Amino acid sequence: MLATISSVLSTLSFGTICLVLVGVVLGIAVGSIPGLTATMAVAVLTSFTFGMESGSAIAMLLGIFVGGVYGGSISAILMKIPGTSSAVMTALDGYPMSCRGEGGKAIGISTVSSFFGGIVSCIFLILGCSAIARIAAKFTYPEYFVIAVFGLCVIANASADSLLKGLLGAIIGVFITTIGMDNLTGIPRFTFGSQNLMSGIGMVPALIGLFGVSEIMNQLFTIDSEKKQQQKIDRIFPGWEVLGKLKGVLLRCSIIGTIIGALPGAGGPIAAFVAYNSEKSNSKHPEKFGTGIPEGIAAPECANNATVGGALIPMLALGVPGDAVTAIILGAFAIHGIRLGPMIFQETPEVVYSVYVYTIIANIFMIIIGLLAARWFAKLINTDKKILMPLILMACVIGSYASSNKVFDIYVMVIFGILGFFMDKVGISTSALILGQVLGALAETNFRSALTMSQGNYAIFFRPIPCVFWALTIAMVVVPKTRKVIKTRKSNKSKKEEAE
């Protein structure tokens, strides 16, 4: 143990710590730009690490990972355009808070919550890596399908006033994932013979369109008459009193994020909305969620950053990536000659401990940079809208184009923008749609693979682990509704008694 600690400390140099800092700054910058994701940042910047030694490369990539996941919240809060799909739920409360002139405070809450989630997941990573990985290894097709159903029901409940309209948004998202070539058979579906549609509808242009373009279309209608809202940027750190009230939220959501992050394939978006819905369902004032309350920002941000540590667990212990970013980091490890998997704990434990240490350092840098830079981020919103909106639109177009180098994605973005605008007017949740798109492919592929595995026997979806998730689905959707109905009946009864 002492030899391992000393070898880890020897890899910690001023140079590697600077590389973590550089990685975090780049990750935040890229993650905050709509259209550019943490995955893209890691993928592009991996090439810079080829010439570095393995410890330095790992340090920088982990910094980008942590920064990129957090960075998506900044544009979600300030512009209602999530920089990454993990920040979709953050926009629900972050943007209204920003509209009230509290953008700095919103970013502060997001930063502190992300830090807390990241650190708690690091603790889980250090203490329980191999144990959690053993449980995660038991998840196969039916388990992943049931998780996807759980996620879809939770989204639907959390993101709309009406469960039916929430589900409708989610199912529209699921349907959109069926456009393109079928994953299992290669048959084209709903492509209208177009080559562009063969690869399906991109997540990035859909995200940018639904949130960015539709919101700007809303604002374009009233730009002449709108009063300029000055952002309060005197206090970024939310204060110990606010944090004290959020301590329960932060602890619960950190655990949710770590567990979900540990499941290969399940990532930040799922953790964020499960956490959001959990807090909303258990809150004494669920009607306040979506109006700009600290809990609405803290819950998803804490959970999505907690997935960072969680996603590293299967990567280290099983050699299986927890999400797209860890898949790239896995590749980077392979390039540097490091083989991940169960034997790493015996063969090269210093690599494991290095990952722990760099992730913690990255989270520390993330909170420092986030709190220091929040003031400048919030000032962006004070820019004249006649300049800010065209620049945001340009960023949306370039971001959509850059995601896959196709002009077609720009048209997709505009169409989704118009779709999002009208969906908002009729009360169908756009966040449910995008999260349905995230989960749709997971649900379909795993459902069909599970049925193939069981030769058509549906009992496979009622194994012990799926039953736990079925129970959780019922608990998270039905119980709050039942509680609401009972509460309404009690208050009607007491009103009748008072009237008599």
Added chain:
Amino acid sequence: MIGNVITSVLLLIASVYIYIESIQMPMLGGLAVAGPSFFPLCCAAFFTVTAVILMGTEIYRVMSGKYGTEEISYFHRELYRAAQLKNKISSNMRGLFRMILIPALMIAYGIALRPVGFEISTWIFLDLTMLVCGEKRWKRLVFIPAAAIAFVYLVFVRFLRVSVPMQFL
């Protein structure tokens, strides 16, 4: 009410289309239990059920008389709201014009991006959108697009190595 009715009609149209397309998909041997048409058909079924529920809810609200007040029925209240929305739109035709023009400009920007090049198409796009938003100061119309193009070039093209179709830079 009108939103729900339009949504129901659109959902029914979508579900009919999805059903027609899905039944034409081949059912492949080993995947006969859940082939490529399974999920689309499930989605179509959900859309149909949702459309029926939404339409049924609105019909119930109109017929039952429970959702109105003593002065005005639910149906007339919803018609009044629709009329108010129409007046709001009619009184701000400029805003409506912007909402239609800006997406059109974005599509035109996308079409022009490759043949014309990023620099010129971005300059024109930014100037036109700023003018549509009401910006008239020439200094801003000149310097802001220049700064934006430089920023995108340095960050996206040079640093992140994202492929953006440049003409001159």
